Amino acid sequence: MSDSTANQGVAAFAPPPLQRDDASRAGVRGKQRRMAISLVIGALLVWLIVRAIQNPRFEWDVVGQYFTADAIMRGLGTSLYLTVVLFFFSVILGTLLAVGRASSYAPLRVFTWIYNWVFRAVPALVQIVLWFNLAYLVPTLSLSIPFGPTLWEVPTNEVISPFAAAVLGLGLCEAAYMAEIIRAGLASVDRGQNDAAHAIGLTNRQTFFRIVLPQSMRFIIPPLGSQTILILKGTSLVSVIALSDLLHSAQAIYNRTLDVVPLLMVATIWYLIIVSVMSVLQLGLEHIFNRSHRDAKVMPAPGGDLL
């Protein structure tokens, strides 16, 4: 009896006990202030968008008129095609460079280091123009035995089309960046995974393609996504060598009609759409490669799940 009186005494001073889930339903501090700030920012945004739409100089009717014009569609196709080619070109070359960089063979490490140094230093725009003008330096491309007979020869200008110059100029440069991304990703995989793969008898090739590369994808995909978006935007540089990408097609039209701003808006909106689609693809890929790390549950309590 004396026990229960004592308990009542304590209860009188104690706060009401938390029921199950009470804590998770606790309110958020400063809710009103957050709401107010959100409202102000939202109102400002709406005002900006409305002003933009109402600005007659955007000439939205011209934008609409050219938005799906044949020339724009062809330019869009070229930009996308170039992006895809550049993506595979730079990822494959970048992977080779990354593997070379981690090689135990010193000359290969030195070569890949020099490659990355040179191709990251020279601006892509300069490289595009240089490759486009390769014929000036090397009038013909030939396959020959050194100091011996020539087996095959072709004028450089026939090989280096604007498209080829764009792929070389942008691709060699992008590969250097890809190599850094992939190298960092590969380095993020625990060394123990290598040992374990070798221990069960996997060869070096199997270890790389089945164990290390798939695990590095978790680290590679986020920066790879950003880099791919940079590649897409980088394709707009090829307009300097008169390759009809999206931007060059828009420029060709406004040089004739003088509707500069509306046509730049056409190109801008298309870039926005493609980048949005690419971002969604990136999220999907991240989701797939994160599946082994997604739903890591809390470890079972000690003694709870033994044997």
Add this chain to the structure above:
Amino acid sequence: MTSGNIILSARGVTKRFGTFTALDDVSIDIEEGEVVAVIGPSGSGKSTLAKCIHQLERINAGAIYLDGELLGFEYEGDRLLPLSNSALSRQRARMGMVFQQFNLFSHYTILENIIEGPTQVLGLSRAEAEERARSLLAEVHLLDKMTAYPRQLSGGQQQRAAIARALANEPRLMLFDEPTSALDPELVGEVLEVMRRLASSGTTMMVVTHEMAFARDVADRIVFMEAGKIVSQGTPREMFSVSPETRLGKFLSASGISLSGKD
């Protein structure tokens, strides 16, 4: 338990890392069915010995034979050459290795971890490999975790899965490199229990360990290493009744083992 048939033979093995000699002229034979516990202070070279036997490290001198076959090297005429990568992989597949840090493939489920060796190295069909994996998982009590990823398992469960993975190639010899050192104390028992059953089923094992009780109860022979050399070896009874003045005696006392001498 042992048949007198020597499975593994290391002769004068020396391994250097730069100027540091991790293994200094080490020789050891392991018989079929034998359980050898390797004990010794940190840096004594016992883990390096396991890695050298498994060809995860290339030795600088000496020779290691598995069932009479030279590991890691081959003679071309009278020229000694390191084995090609694929031949080395085939030799490694004949031994199983369990690591301190488990090293399960984190992007694979437990089942995928176990069938990787049988399907990719031994060339078993997926169905055959899965059947083998299921019976191994049943033995380590993890059938219900087959589709889980390693991260979702406790350390003890991961190590039991790693033992199943190492067994999946049906190795001639199982090497354990401090298999319980990375585990929370309460999870050590479940892993030792699996290893105990493996030992009593006649599996040839070399266990690098700090678990003195396991070494005493399960090992047929205990090997004590210090500074890259095998200092002494013998049956658990012999090893645990040495004089406290010997180096082994001092190591055992420091490990909290009371030397009864009457054991």
